[in-house]
Amino acid sequence: xxxxxxxxxxxxxxxxxxxxxxxxxxxxxxxxxxxxxxxxxxxxxxxxxxxxxxxxxxxxxxxxxxxxxxxxxxxxxxxxxxxxxxxxxxxxxxxxxxxxxxxxxxxxxxxxxxxxxxxxxxxxxxxxxxxxxxxxxxxxxxxxxxxxxxxxxxxxxxxxxxxxxxxxxxxxxxxxxxxxxxxxxxxxxxxxxxxxxxxxxxxxxxxxxxxxxxxxxxxxxxxxxxxxxxxxxxxxxxxxxxxxxxxxxxxxxxxxxxxxxxxxxxxxxxxxxxxxxxxxxxxxxxxxxxxxxxxxxxxxxxxxxxxxxxxxxxxxxxxxxxxxxxxxxxxxxxxxxxxxxxxxxxxxxxxxxxxxxxxxxxxxxxxxxxxxxxxxxxxxxxxxxxxxxxxxxxxxxxxxxxxxxxxxxxxxxxxxxxxxxxxxxxxxxxxxxxxxxxxxxxxxxxxxxxxxxxxxxxxxxxxxxxxxxxxxxxxx
Ligand code: FES
Ligand SMILES: [Fe+2]
Numbered sequence: 001x002x003x004x005x006x007x008x009x010x011x012x013x014x015x016x017x018x019x020x021x022x023x024x025x026x027x028x029x030x031x032x033x034x035x036x037x038x039x040x041x042x043x044x045x046x047x048x049x050x051x052x053x054x055x056x057x058x059x060x061x062x063x064x065x066x067x068x069x070x071x072x073x074x075x076x077x078x079x080x081x082x083x084x085x086x087x088x089x090x091x092x093x094x095x096x097x098x099x100x101x102x103x104x105x106x107x108x109x110x111x112x113x114x115x116x117x118x119x120x121x122x123x124x125x126x127x128x129x130x131x132x133x134x135x136x137x138x139x140x141x142x143x144x145x146x147x148x149x150x151x152x153x154x155x156x157x158x159x160x161x162x163x164x165x166x167x168x169x170x171x172x173x174x175x176x177x178x179x180x181x182x183x184x185x186x187x188x189x190x191x192x193x194x195x196x197x198x199x200x201x202x203x204x205x206x207x208x209x210x211x212x213x214x215x216x217x218x219x220x221x222x223x224x225x226x227x228x229x230x231x232x233x234x235x236x237x238x239x240x241x242x243x244x245x246x247x248x249x250x251x252x253x254x255x256x257x258x259x260x261x262x263x264x265x266x267x268x269x270x271x272x273x274x275x276x277x278x279x280x281x282x283x284x285x286x287x288x289x290x291x292x293x294x295x296x297x298x299x300x301x302x303x304x305x306x307x308x309x310x311x312x313x314x315x316x317x318x319x320x321x322x323x324x325x326x327x328x329x330x331x332x333x334x335x336x337x338x339x340x341x342x343x344x345x346x347x348x349x350x351x352x353x354x355x356x357x358x359x360x361x362x363x364x365x366x367x368x369x370x371x372x373x374x375x376x377x378x379x380x381x382x383x384x385x386x387x388x389x390x391x392x393x394x395x396x397x398x399x400x401x402x403x404x405x406x407x408x409x410x411x412x413x414x415x416x417x418x419x420x421x422x423x424x425x426x427x428x429x430x431x432x433x434x435x436x437x438x439x440x441x442x443x444x445x446x447x448x449x450x451x452x453x454x455x456x457x458x459x460x461x462x463x464x465x466x467x468x469x470x471x472x473x474x475x476x
Contacts, residue, residue, distance in 0.1 A: 028195040033336045034388035039420040040427055042404040043387065046199055046417070049076040050333040053164035053413030054313040055174040057330060057342045060189065061157050064089045069114050071104030073334050075163050079150055080104035084125025085112030089159045092127050093148035103147065123147050155179040156187040164413065176307055176317070176328055178346040186355045188362045190343040190371050193334070196382040198314060201331035201339040204378050205316040206399040208236060208248070214381060216276075218374040223288035228276045230256065230266045233439045234447060235398030235432060238309070243410040246402045247309035254446045255439075301326040301346065310403045312411050321345065321370050329375075343371050393428045395435035401428065 036044050052075055059081060064070050069082040071094055078094035080103045094104045096116040106117040113130060115122040120133030121141065129145035131137070151162040153171045156179050162168035171179075178185045194201055204210070212221065212231055221227030232255035236248040256262055264282065265274045300323045308317050320327040328344040345362060349355045393401065408414065408422055440447030 028337070028383070030195060030337075030383045031386065033197040033200075034386075036388050036390070040423050041390075042408045042422050042426060043199070045408045045419065045422055046404065047414075048197060048199075048333070048336040050198055051313045051407075051411045051413055051417075052077075053166055055153070055160045055162050055168070055171050056313075056332055057189075057191075058091070058152070058159045058161045059191075061089060061154050061159050064159070066111055067108050069104045069106060069108060071102065074161065074340070075333050076335055077163065078102070078104070079161065080114070081152075081159065082108055082114045082125075083112065086125075088125065089152055089154055090125035091150040091152050091159075091161050092123060093150070095148070096121055097129075097145050097147050098141070121145055125149075156185075158187075158189055166413070169412075174313075176315075176326075176344065176346065177303065178326065178344075178348075181348070184348055184350050184355075186347050186349055186358055188345045188359060188367075190367050192341045192343070192371065192376075194339045194341055194379060194382060195337060196339055196385065197336055197387065198331040198333040198339045200382050200385050200387060201341060202310070202314050202316070203400050203403065204382050205329055206248070206310055206403045207397070208399060209396050210378065210381065214377050215374055218377055219369050220374050222281055223285060225264065225282065225285050225289070226262075227281065229262070229264065230275060231396075232256065233395060234443075235395035235436045235439075238399050238402035240402070240406060240410075241309075242306045243406075245306045245309050245311040246399070246406045247305065248399045248402075252446075255443060257446075298322065298324045300324065301348065310399075310406065312406065321366065324348075327370070341375075343367075345370075391428060393432050395432055395439050398432050398436060401432050405429075 033048065035046075035048060038044055056074055058072055058074065058079075059070060064081050064083060066083050069080045072079050072081060079091045080094040081089050081091050084090045092103060092114070094102050096103050096118065098116065098121050099118055101116060101118045103114055103116055103123070106115050108114050110122070113122045113124055115133060119135075120131075121129050122131040122133060124130050127147035127149035129141055129143065129147070132139035132141040132145070135141065151168045153160045153162075153175075155171070155175065158179075160171060160175060176187075178187055209231055212227060212229055215221045216228035218227075232252045234252040234255050236252050238246045238248050240246050253262075256266060264279060265276060267274055300319065303317070303326055310316050314332060315328050315330040317326060317328045319325070324347060326344075326346040328342075328346065330342045330344075332340045332342060334340050345366070347358055349358060408418070
């Protein structure tokens with residue numbers, strides 16, 4: 001790259017030719033994020049910078065030294081992290097209350113205290129100004145000046161921050177239960193960035209159908225018979241649990257099954273063609289099926305229902321990468337155009353050796369296979385999603401619909417962001433329900449099995465169920 005640039009300088013002109021700005025100048029290659037405004041669209045009422053009244057993952061504890069503070073932006077707010085006298089990582093608003101400079105550009109000259117780079121105001125872990133170095137020990141600023149503090153908690157090697165204005169809730173309420181379990185529960189983490197809004201990142205995980213399309217050539221899908229195939233035109237029903245999570249109910253996959261099995265190829269009559277185009281991948285799936293069979297016999301990672309599916313404020317939890325592990329993906333707004341993605345892989349492993357093995361294999365390949373090779377394939381779809389324009393949803397977008405409804409109606413502190421009353425049932429929600437009913441009518445026996453709520457019942461899907469089980473009265 002360096003050589004090319006140098007040559008261009010010699011030649012003159014700019015490097016890219018007409019392609020460079022063919023689509024106009026776009027930062028990170030995409031248009032800035034924008035939201036719809038219609039009260040008929042729930043996306044208009046979800047804050048672009050997230051819901052602050054929650055605990056959020058910040059940084060690995062090991063990345064905060066005794067000497068240098070760390071700067072971090074979450075939910076559009078800059079914080080600085082440093083160690084207090086006891087070694088606990090503390091977070092202050094990255095704003096010196098004296099003249100407003102970044103505290104994160106300062107230093108911890110004295111163990112446990114953070115000094116501002118401008119005039120040396122020095123703060124303890126509570127944000128109290130304990131010394132004002134340039135004014136000497138008689139400074140009257142001491143005890144007067146106060147930096148804004150954000151509560152923190154360090155669990156399993158990760159620092160979490162309470163971003164709210166209100167009193168923090170106990171961390172147990174917002175953070176996955178395995179963070180409070182003993183040392184035999186291992187929680188590994190990975191932090192990544194995506195150039196898209198956090199809602200788009202989060203909805204991507206609720207989007208059931210990209211899995212076998214976008215990822216058809218990922219290593220995980222290549223080893224599976226289901227990779228690259230059509231899935232189902234029937235939407236998943238979702239159930240709201242304790243007003244905190246929404247769980248997709250499985251079973252819709254059965255739609256194209258014949259004799260309990262799904263044919264590998266399907267015929268698309270209008271195009272007069274088959275998909276997938278060829279069956280080469282089946283040559284090696286037998287090898288991996290051996291492992292998969294072994295996996296299905298494993299005991300599932302047990303977790304309460306409200307800690308599965310999409311959980312407020314922005315995580316998804318599911319069995320991905322083996323049933324004995326719980327996968328969590330948490331989309332944290334940095335700015336409206338940038339998302340910090342935090343992954344957890346939680347496992348209960350009784351032996352120390354087993355835990356070391358998991359940690360090593362995670363670093364060697366599991367992390368890459370799941371979070372880079374697989375998940376980053378969604379990156380272009382996410383960053384090119386134009387959120388501000390109308391959508392035309394299908395039955396299979398039902399879990400996305402459910403997720404949006406959970407947020408607008410149940411997110412803690414969410415009232416603050418509501419500018420209009422959203423329609424009780426939006427046009428999109430009606431459409432999703434209608435499509436679901438139409439598809440369900442084509443194969444009622446499959447539709448009846450799509451959820452445990454619907455089990456044994458062939459009654460039509462109501463629009464409330466298109467996305468979620470609206471009222472508990474609806475439960476059958
Ligand atoms: S701005 Fe921080 S000490 Fe003056
Ligand atoms: Fe995906």
